[in-house]
Amino acid sequence: MLISYNWLKEYVDVKLPPEKLADTLTMAGLSVASVKQAGGDYIIEIEVTANRPDWLYYIGVAREIAAITGKRLKVPAIDKKGPGARAQGAEIKIKVEDKSLCPRYTARIMRNVKIGASPDSFAWKLAAMGLKAVNNVVDITNFCLFETGEPLHAFDLDKISGGEVIIRKARKGEKIITIDGTEKILDETMLVIADRDKPIAIAGVMGGINTEVTASTKNILLEAAYFDPVSVRRTARKLGISTESSYRFERRVDEENIIYSSERASSLIKEMALADKGKFFDIGGKAVRKQKIILRISRLVKIIGQEISAPKAKAILSSLGVKANISSKGNIECIAPSFRYDLKNEIDLIEEVARIYGYANIPLTIPGIVEQPLRKSPAMLIESNIRRSMAASGADEIITYTLVGKGLINRAGISDEELVQIRNPLTSEQEFMPPSLITGMLGVMMWNINRKNKDLKLFEIGNVYRKKGADKFSEEKYISIGITGHTPEEWSIKPRPYDFFDLKGMVESVLRNLNITSYEFSAAESGIFSQCAVVKIKGDAIGLVGEIAGETAGNFDIKNRAYIAEIAMGPLIRNASLDNRVRELPKYPSVSRDISILIDKNISNSSIISAIRSASSPILKAISVIDRYAGENIPKEKVSLTYRLEYQDQSKTLEDKEVTEVHSKIVCALEEKLGAKLR
């Protein structure tokens, strides 16, 4: 809502300069977005919250300023002769068919209007609101909307056919060309103003071009009504339009202000367009009994944490137009004014008192918050642990969009079955929820590679989404890790390409950090990867680690080899243990022995290690692969491997003899069971 500083001053004595006024309004809840100088005037833009339609017009804003600053509100006088005859005349019949959507409908006939341009002394106000002047009658209805908050509509009386105005639901498929020149197709949920033949306005939203007031108009019918807020909102939304009128009806206009607004407009039309005031119709409008609301001072103090006396609270409420009386119990009995339909409950009054008393005058206190046994759940602690261990291993955390296009999912080679789909996406690029973090990871790799950030170590912890049958959806947390490119280039260390084992090592470090020992990797097949391993904990698959297939990498402009892991967080969390018990340090030295063997290529490291383990005794503490070679000087189907075995006894220094005994058993086992040859 725009407020012209100069225009506003017609309704209340504003002594504050514009900037100060803006601050005052802001601190009272009429948030000022901007103050702009415009000629000799200032335009103040206020953001009006949905609960305060009474701030959508000048008299309402002036009333608030009057309450805050203790000044008097000046409301323009209207024609003292009153509304005139209320009886229906012969010349036009008005019929409200749908009383629930139109509880109140008034119309004033005005004859012999002299349509012309509004004088500058009037037109500047419309210009200040950003409106173009049309003609005096239309300008006056627009002016009154901003002044009194009541959207008015003027029809050309002579274009209403059949002498009938009917307020009814539209018929399905009925059409109307509105004053903006576009055709609207209506349906039976929408309320229209119609004549005998056709709709002439969409109630509360926009008038029709068929009865528009033009330069040739002689007689008019001036409408001022109350339309059901929900109905106007639905209609405007369905038609995809929002007008100054619909905006106010949706937020509810002040029913008690209808007569005043209509009289104010007809007075101005009489004065500026020299029209004769004719008959006045007023249909509906039963007086509503006003609800009494009790404000307990004890409750007020309990909610805001500041002592405020009953007379003080009463004074604040009275300044806002609330009828307030202190009861014998010391509470305040209130009746809200009609323009404050938002004041319905005690808490609404408490807010008003606190607002005008000033939030700044309420003290700062600290609540006695109760201790909670766990400030973060174990799952959250584990998640933090994983993030830390990923960052420690050199990976940057990414967060990717969880609304993507189907194309992205397809390009990543991920199945597009059972996708969670958005009914009302903004674009097709944000239509689906990803069933895997790999799409996001590949997208980020592409973004970076295209910007010459070729060496990447990335991870993401986020949800993946799947449809699980009709109207059932799952969102499950996963972690993805992706690497591509080379190790950092240093003057003293040659870079080398990242490979599968860099990624596997990162996955293993996550597992080890969570004290998960019962994991294994085994070769697996997947369409996403050219080669990959499945990670299992206690036999259950929890994710895949592999090299992205060449075609997929090509789809994402990934030129170097790229490796991605995707692992479910649930099983990691279930199997993790953050309890850390320290092992005693060994008191006696360990002995290392190396074994170099030549062995068939198809025998896996894990089977060699289990052969070593089963042939050894408890003094074997650790086994590590320290060298692997295949190529020149070695038969094609063979590989040379060197294992370092570390022996140790917790209770004594090992003797050579003991080590030799175990070590030779191991050598035998490798030779006999796996056909290895000692080198």
Place this chain on the structure above:
Amino acid sequence: MREELKKLETEALKEIEASSNDREALEAIRVKYLGRKGALTDIFKKIGTVSPSEKPEIGRLINIVKENVSKTLDAKSEAISKRSVKLDGVDVTLPGVAHKTGHLHPVTRTINEISDIFISLGFRVIEGPEIETEYYNFEALNIPLEHPSRDAFDTFYLKTEKEKYLLRSHTSPVQARFMEENSPPFAIIVPGRVYRPDATDASHSFMFHQIEGLVVGKDIKFSDLKGVLTIFSKQMFGSDTKMRFRPSFFPFTEPSAEVDVSCIICKGEGHCSVCGDKRWLEILGAGMVNPKVFKAVGYDPEKYTGFAFGMGVERIAMLKYGVNDIRLFYENDVRFLEQF
């Protein structure tokens, strides 16, 4: 035997000469020649094969070789000690070897920072689902269907057959879910991802993060809300941060407030690239829990009062780190990420 000794000595001295300048290598040489199983010991064991007349002479020669090797080792060792006093011939202006660590995403970092402040004030962290029902996203929070107050919460709906599901447009539904399952008193914060159908530009994103807070008890007041949020803001933006609580409207709180902090760049002086001339930055929405929300979850509003607040994580991160485009958070350009 004599020749063997001579050869051994020459080899040992050569080896010492050629050895790299570290003590571990010298120690290996010492073990190799002088150790219990070393080469000289082996020769000494063979002394029995020598004629008795030659024995004393061979013995003396062995000792000489032993001493020579030992002295040369000592000398070399001493030389190393001296050399290590200064970096000999090293260009110290060459860069050190980088030990590259990764970086947490600025959104994670900001969530952690905010959470830690509230945890220190006694709050507990709770999470909830992103796919929600209309009931929890709206009705339970006193946001009626077909009401203008829904305009602030444009929402993505899922394609479904019968039931209505949506992507939560704020983290507040977790409040209602939590209250249904728990009894006061409590103090929780809820970080999480939320969605709104906004066209993406420098300051809007259809996906972003929020942190919601909720404190409910028998004696929770608006002044407590002011106290807690003041501590938070000063901890987050600096102890000289000024605060402003402005009346506002949210369907789920009453009285409601928008919370502003003095601009963290110009400190409220104005003429600033961040706040313009406004001098204040809006960071939070807050208020006392509306009795209707308590009723919806089965709490007696006469017995319990509470306050709630919510903030946008990206907005806080943008202010705190001087990020001028929200899209940077989701592009994940490593040159951006590595600044955190």
